[in-house]
Amino acid sequence: MFESLTSRFSSAxxxxxxxxxxxxxxIDATCLEIRQALLESxxxxxxxxxxxxxxREKSLAALPTLQSGTNQGQAIFEIVNxxxxxxxxxxARRVRFAKxxxxxIMLAGLQGAGKTTLAGKLAKxxxxxxxxxxxxxxxxxxxxxxxxxxxxxxxxxxPVFAPEPGNGVGDPVKVAKSxxxxxxxxQYNMVIVDTAGRLGVDQELMKQAxxxxxxxxxxxxxxxxxxxxxxxxxxxxxxxxxxxxxDGVVLTKLDGDARGGAALSIASITKRPIMFASTGEKLSDxxxxxxxxxxxxxxxxxxxxxxxxxxxxxxDSDTSAKLEAKFASGEDFxxxxxxxxxxxxxxMGSMSKLLGMLPGAGQMKKQLENFDxxxxxxxxxxxxxxxxIERRDPKxxxxxRRARIALGSGRKVSDVNNxxxxxxxxxxxxxxxxxxxxxxxxxxxxxPAMPKAAIKSAAPKKKSKSGNPxxxxxxxxx
Amino acid sequence: MGLxxxxxxxxxxxxxxxxxxxxxLEEELLLSxxxxxxxxxxxEQARKVKSExxxxxxxQILSTHLSTKDRGALLGQETTVIMVVGVNGTGKTTxxxxxxxxxxxxxxxxxxxxxxxxxxxxxxxxxxxxxxxGVEVVSGKANGDPASVAFDGAKRAQESKADFLIIDTAGRLHNKNDLxxxxxxxxxxxxxxxxxxEVLLVIDATTGQNxxxxxxxxxxxxxxxxxxxxxxxxxxxxxxxxxxxxxLDIPIKWIGTGESExxxxxxxxxxxxxxxxx
Numbered sequence: 001m002f003e004s005l006t007s008r009f010s011s012a013x014x015x016x017x018x019x020x021x022x023x024x025x026x027i028d029a030t031c032l033e034i035r036q037a038l039l040e041s042x043x044x045x046x047x048x049x050x051x052x053x054x055x056r057e058k059s060l061a062a063l064p065t066l067q068s069g070t071n072q073g074q075a076i077f078e079i080v081n082x083x084x085x086x087x088x089x090x091x092a093r094r095v096r097f098a099k100x101x102x103x104x105i106m107l108a109g110l111q112g113a114g115k116t117t118l119a120g121k122l123a124k125x126x127x128x129x130x131x132x133x134x135x136x137x138x139x140x141x142x143x144x145x146x147x148x149x150x151x152x153x154x155x156x157x158x159p160v161f162a163p164e165p166g167n168g169v170g171d172p173v174k175v176a177k178s179x180x181x182x183x184x185x186x187q188y189n190m191v192i193v194d195t196a197g198r199l200g201v202d203q204e205l206m207k208q209a210x211x212x213x214x215x216x217x218x219x220x221x222x223x224x225x226x227x228x229x230x231x232x233x234x235x236x237x238x239x240x241x242x243x244x245x246x247d248g249v250v251l252t253k254l255d256g257d258a259r260g261g262a263a264l265s266i267a268s269i270t271k272r273p274i275m276f277a278s279t280g281e282k283l284s285d286x287x288x289x290x291x292x293x294x295x296x297x298x299x300x301x302x303x304x305x306x307x308x309x310x311x312x313x314x315x316d317s318d319t320s321a322k323l324e325a326k327f328a329s330g331e332d333f334x335x336x337x338x339x340x341x342x343x344x345x346x347x348m349g350s351m352s353k354l355l356g357m358l359p360g361a362g363q364m365k366k367q368l369e370n371f372d373x374x375x376x377x378x379x380x381x382x383x384x385x386x387x388x389i390e391r392r393d394p395k396x397x398x399x400x401r402r403a404r405i406a407l408g409s410g411r412k413v414s415d416v417n418n419x420x421x422x423x424x425x426x427x428x429x430x431x432x433x434x435x436x437x438x439x440x441x442x443x444x445x446x447x448p449a450m451p452k453a454a455i456k457s458a459a460p461k462k463k464s465k466s467g468n469p470x471x472x473x474x475x476x477x478x
Numbered sequence: 479m480g481l482x483x484x485x486x487x488x489x490x491x492x493x494x495x496x497x498x499x500x501x502x503l504e505e506e507l508l509l510s511x512x513x514x515x516x517x518x519x520x521x522e523q524a525r526k527v528k529s530e531x532x533x534x535x536x537x538q539i540l541s542t543h544l545s546t547k548d549r550g551a552l553l554g555q556e557t558t559v560i561m562v563v564g565v566n567g568t569g570k571t572t573x574x575x576x577x578x579x580x581x582x583x584x585x586x587x588x589x590x591x592x593x594x595x596x597x598x599x600x601x602x603x604x605x606x607x608x609x610x611x612g613v614e615v616v617s618g619k620a621n622g623d624p625a626s627v628a629f630d631g632a633k634r635a636q637e638s639k640a641d642f643l644i645i646d647t648a649g650r651l652h653n654k655n656d657l658x659x660x661x662x663x664x665x666x667x668x669x670x671x672x673x674x675x676e677v678l679l680v681i682d683a684t685t686g687q688n689x690x691x692x693x694x695x696x697x698x699x700x701x702x703x704x705x706x707x708x709x710x711x712x713x714x715x716x717x718x719x720x721x722x723x724x725x726l727d728i729p730i731k732w733i734g735t736g737e738s739e740x741x742x743x744x745x746x747x748x749x750x751x752x753x754x755x756x
Contacts (some may be wrong), residue, residue: 036514039508040515041687042511042687042688072694111569112569141737143603144603147598148599148603149598152600155598201713228686228689229686230686230717233684236714241568271700
């Protein structure tokens with residue numbers, strides 16, 4: 001996400017940082033650079049202009065007090081960061097629960113924004129926190145939207161109120177209204193109303209949405225918007241704000257690449273907070289939106305908080321506990337443990353996405369792009385082609401065993417050799433850090449699938465350290 | 479008056495644009511999602527325009543960015559196979575149905591394969607369309623292998639001597655390598671029966687510069703031969719499609735403009751370009 005924006009920002013600021021003393025001309029040049037970066041990332045033009053004006057003004061105001069300081073670049077950077085967080089919504093806000101249940105959440109948005117999927121994700125999210133949500137199928141327009149919601153509801157064990165078949169049949173306002181009554185009578189404490197997708201310019205459908213709103217009197221109206229949206233974000237979000245109104249925004253498809261503009265545009269124009277981020281195909285791929293994390297990410301400071309959370313999720317407590325116990329008892333880290341880690345890592349998503357969350361990742365964009373995700377699969381295949389004995393004790397791997405493994409995994413013998421060498425090096429390092437200097441999970445992480453260049457530079461023979469702190473952190477992670 | 483004609487009127491009347499007008503033109507182009515680099519290029523070229531023949535010159539500038547490839551459907555020998563791909567929520571299933579309806583009304587025999595086995599009820603959605611427009615739908619199990627559904631579709635099209643087979647696929651974000659590999663597999667498997675003549679990428683007109691990235695990566699995986707630009711009926715102008723034509727030389731072939739099956743037409747360059755600036 002945000003890669004292109006991040007790399008642009010990174011270069012703008014590294015130029016700034018390299019200057020001893022910043023002049024107002026430097027600030028203007030940086031502002032131009034930021035302007036271009038924001039436009040390329042689909043931030044709405046009006047938002048770009050006002051953001052730049054704001055940055056320029058704040059920076060110029062701060063300049064006199066900075067002249068004596070040593071790190072003016074950092075100070076300007078801070079100004080940009082703070083402004084970004086401010087626009088992105090300040091502190092993350094949670095859904096307001098109704099005093100008298102049920103809490104009613106209504107979803108609205110363009111066609112294809114991902115409302116129905118989001119309804120399921122939202123229901124799952126709140127059900128897991130002990131709520132009893134009910135999904136209401138008020139999208140009677142799109143063919144089989146009702147069926148889709150039913151399938152989604154069934155898969156997460158949340159009931160779906162769908163008295164009408166949809167496909168153009170039935171009154172969505174009536175369905176929404178009776179959905180609330182149904183929830184009250186059955187004591188559900190939350191109702192999520194899915195509505196038909198509509199275009200901002202479609203008066204008739206917009207009226208239908210406001211009729212649904214008036215009928216169910218929602219506690220929260222969430223505007224669901226595709227993170228890939230371009231300049232139309234302005235017109236669309238304004239049309240929805242005027243047509244139905246909304247209290248919060250949900251960004252969907254945030255697991256794609258190079259998109260961040262919409263977040264800035266919509267938050268800035270509508271003054272409504274972005275509350276949730278939807279990031280994947282699975283119904284669990286959903287999280288609260290954190291403006292500060294997003295701002296750090298845009299600025300190339302990485303998103304370590306999210307990374308840590310994902311790691312925690314992926315490396316379930318069993319695996320970690322087992323590893324810790326092994327470590328404590330002085331046992332070796334084996335290829336079997338390594339395989340388990342690889343599998344846990346694939347659960348966390350693509351390596352380039354993970355590495356992209358690390359600080360300074362913006363400058364490593366090239367390497368990240370060339371990252372071969374298949375490497376993890378191939379590494380797994382090699383380990384899986386080994387017998388249990390070989391996995392526990394790679395020393396037994398003689399030439400004929402290696403040839404067999406290569407054949408079994410469809411790789412070359414040199415690939416097998418390579419893996420074994422890298423593994424032995426890692427094993428050696430694990431012994432050195434056994435005192436607990438580094439968590440086991442992290443140590444394993446860098447191992448399998450670094451880009452070729454990074455592997456070379458991180459190989460134990462070559463002791464050079466990168467001057468780039470992020471790169472060095474990665475190297476040390478090996 | 480649209481900005482385009484306003485621009486022409488101004489250039490014609492005087493010796494050119496005032497700086498404020500150029501600013502306005504830049505804004506308008508950016509708002510159309512043309513992207514900053516294409517906008518910059520256009521403005522540079524436009525500045526050189528002599529005042530006498532402004533309209534022609536400006537149309538010329540814009541049309542140089544359009545692909546010169548044929549915008550008609552690429553036809554196969556017996557059965558023409560069209561695969562429809564794209565990111566989530568762009569309107570693939572709807573486009574498949576609309577395209578099928580258009581071909582059918584032209585007297586062609588069409589089979590649709592419900593290759594989106596992933597999204598809940600996508601198969602039913604296509605089935606509903608099939609019933610509505612009277613086109614046969616070949617489907618498999620939910621969460622089944624999309625390649626096998628596509629293969630069955632190809633077999634069925636072969637048996638029934640269909641003129642067209644249109645394969646729907648699940649939406650996928652282009653940065654998901656495994657899903658892109660799945661798409662390659664669908665193509666490989668279908669081509670055991672028929673060559674795929676046309677791979678259409680569905681781009682949502684509201685998409686920003688990310689659309690270019692989508693086109694790049696989808697084309698790397700399955701060699702996109704044309705674009706369907708959907709949801710052009712809203713306020714979005716779909717300028718990124720022009721950027722795609724310019725960068726990747728992939729022609730826009732159809733546009734989707736609404737919810738009913740009639741809201742689907744061959745791409746018209748003239749009105750598209752007018753729309754970018756109106």
